[in-house]
Amino acid sequence: MADDLAGAEARGRLAAFVRDQLAASSVEVTTLAPLRGGAIQENWAADLAIEGGQRPGRHALVLRRDAATRVGESLGRAEEFALLRVAAAAGVTVPEPWLLCTDRAVLGRDFYLMRRLHGTAAGHRLVREATLGGPRDALAERLGVELARLHRVTPTTLGRFLAPGAPGLDFLPLPRQGPALDQVARYRDALDRLGPPRPVLEWGLRWLERHAPPPGELVLVHQDFRTGNYLVDEAGLVAILDWEFGAWGEPMADLGWFCAKCWRFGAVDKEAGGIADRAPFYRGYEAESGRRVDHQAIYYWEVMAHLRWAVVALQQGDRFIAQRDPSLELALTARIAAELEGEVLSLTEAQP
Amino acid sequence: MTNDQPAGEALLEAARRLLLDELLALLPAERRYDGLMIANAMAIAGRELRDAGAASAAAARRLSAFYDDATAMPEALARRLVVDIRAGRFDDGPARERLVQLLRAELRDRLAISNPKALR
Numbered sequence: 001m002a003d004d005l006a007g008a009e010a011r012g013r014l015a016a017f018v019r020d021q022l023a024a025s026s027v028e029v030t031t032l033a034p035l036r037g038g039a040i041q042e043n044w045a046a047d048l049a050i051e052g053g054q055r056p057g058r059h060a061l062v063l064r065r066d067a068a069t070r071v072g073e074s075l076g077r078a079e080e081f082a083l084l085r086v087a088a089a090a091g092v093t094v095p096e097p098w099l100l101c102t103d104r105a106v107l108g109r110d111f112y113l114m115r116r117l118h119g120t121a122a123g124h125r126l127v128r129e130a131t132l133g134g135p136r137d138a139l140a141e142r143l144g145v146e147l148a149r150l151h152r153v154t155p156t157t158l159g160r161f162l163a164p165g166a167p168g169l170d171f172l173p174l175p176r177q178g179p180a181l182d183q184v185a186r187y188r189d190a191l192d193r194l195g196p197p198r199p200v201l202e203w204g205l206r207w208l209e210r211h212a213p214p215p216g217e218l219v220l221v222h223q224d225f226r227t228g229n230y231l232v233d234e235a236g237l238v239a240i241l242d243w244e245f246g247a248w249g250e251p252m253a254d255l256g257w258f259c260a261k262c263w264r265f266g267a268v269d270k271e272a273g274g275i276a277d278r279a280p281f282y283r284g285y286e287a288e289s290g291r292r293v294d295h296q297a298i299y300y301w302e303v304m305a306h307l308r309w310a311v312v313a314l315q316q317g318d319r320f321i322a323q324r325d326p327s328l329e330l331a332l333t334a335r336i337a338a339e340l341e342g343e344v345l346s347l348t349e350a351q352p
Numbered sequence: 353m354t355n356d357q358p359a360g361e362a363l364l365e366a367a368r369r370l371l372l373d374e375l376l377a378l379l380p381a382e383r384r385y386d387g388l389m390i391a392n393a394m395a396i397a398g399r400e401l402r403d404a405g406a407a408s409a410a411a412a413r414r415l416s417a418f419y420d421d422a423t424a425m426p427e428a429l430a431r432r433l434v435v436d437i438r439a440g441r442f443d444d445g446p447a448r449e450r451l452v453q454l455l456r457a458e459l460r461d462r463l464a465i466s467n468p469k470a471l472r
Contacts, residue, residue, distance in 0.1 A: 206437050
């Protein structure tokens with residue numbers, strides 16, 4: 001974590017930026033401290049005391065800033081902020097988006113502010129501590145509902161979810177050969193760039209190429225919708241986080257990612273994200289979306305999930321190896337790849 | 353040259369035990385995870401020091417048996433394998449079975465170093 005935001009100068013520039021944006025008479029940054037979590041982005045706790053203008057009062061916010069190095073697929077802060085606003089407009093429970101800053105003179109890199117909420121997102125705690133997240137079937141069902149709300153956004157309906165004057169999502173490319181085959185091509189390309197051959201992943205990609213579902217309905221997918229990326233408290237869901245991988249894709253892809261074994265945090269018998277059975281999660285999704293879940297497609301996307309996470313893990317490791325990001329967490333992430341390869345091989349062999 | 357003793361692997365293991373058995377309890381709660389990550393990194397490095405040589409020799413032997421080619425470099429055979437998989441040369445039948453067997457063997461050796469708990 002960079003410490004260039006630690007001094008009074010950074011706070012002063014942040015305060016001036018917020019003051020100008022909100023037409024406030026004065027803004028004081030009372031706290032600016034790093035938050036844990038987020039291997040890719042930097043998150044800071046930012047407390048503001050604002051007088052006058054559009055949002056007077058004391059506000060507890062998160063400042064989310066581009067990291068110094070980045071992973072291939074992840075979006076920048078400006079794009080993530082646009083997605084967050086669309087998700088909020090679609091009725092998904094997210095932290096209220098506040099302000100985006102793309103003026104690098106303020107804090108060196110792009111960042112945005114959103115409301116800071118109480119709760120925990122830590123997946124390993126959620127699967128072990130029964131009091132977190134409220135009744136688990138209800139939580140799983142609610143998550144299905146949240147996902148269905150996001151999937152209401154399509155290239156055709158997008159206009160309904162854009163605030164007047166808000167930028168669209170033009171930065172999200174439309175799939176060329178369909179989301180599945182596009183991903184296969186992208187991950188092959190990523191493996192070529194990373195260097196050392198990974199034959200198990202190549203095998204997985206070949207399987208995914210041969211079994212790709214025909215391109216269907218295109219919706220806005222989160223692409224990292226899983227335990228660990230939503231905030232809960234004792235009562236239940238607080239917010240869906242981490243929108244940096246949003247894309248146009250197949251609805252079942254998000255369900256497969258959520259249920260994939262690699263995101264159950266060791267609670268492998270609870271197939272919906274390590275927190276519940278699949279049934280309540282699917283029930284919530286079907287009720288809210290009016291769509292039927294497609295079990296075969298979900299299986300396919302679970303194979304893709306392990307494949308994709310393995311590629312991302314290797315890319316994280318590459319930030320350590322080639323881009324000289326000294327984080328031990330990144331370095332160790334690359335070593336998860338072998339375990340994910342094992343899952344790819346089991347899944348492709350179980351359903352030839 | 354003979355390396356001085358004790359070997360690097362033994363040093364790593366002793367250091368890791370000291371970290372886990374005595375230092376971890378002294379760390380503030382919010383740094384405990386960092387302590388565990390360090391111990392994990394040391395364990396992987398220790399296993400790699402011990403096993404990586406044999407594992408990479410075994411991988412080379414497997415590849416040369418797979419392609420019945422004793423002269424090509426292992427790196428060249430590994431690249432050929434990637435090309436062949438992408439081209440669909442092992443999609444079905446006995447070719448597929450042979451490939452999956454090869455992949456399982458490679459995976460076993462990789463996991464034995466990176467994450468032995470995942471071996472089952």
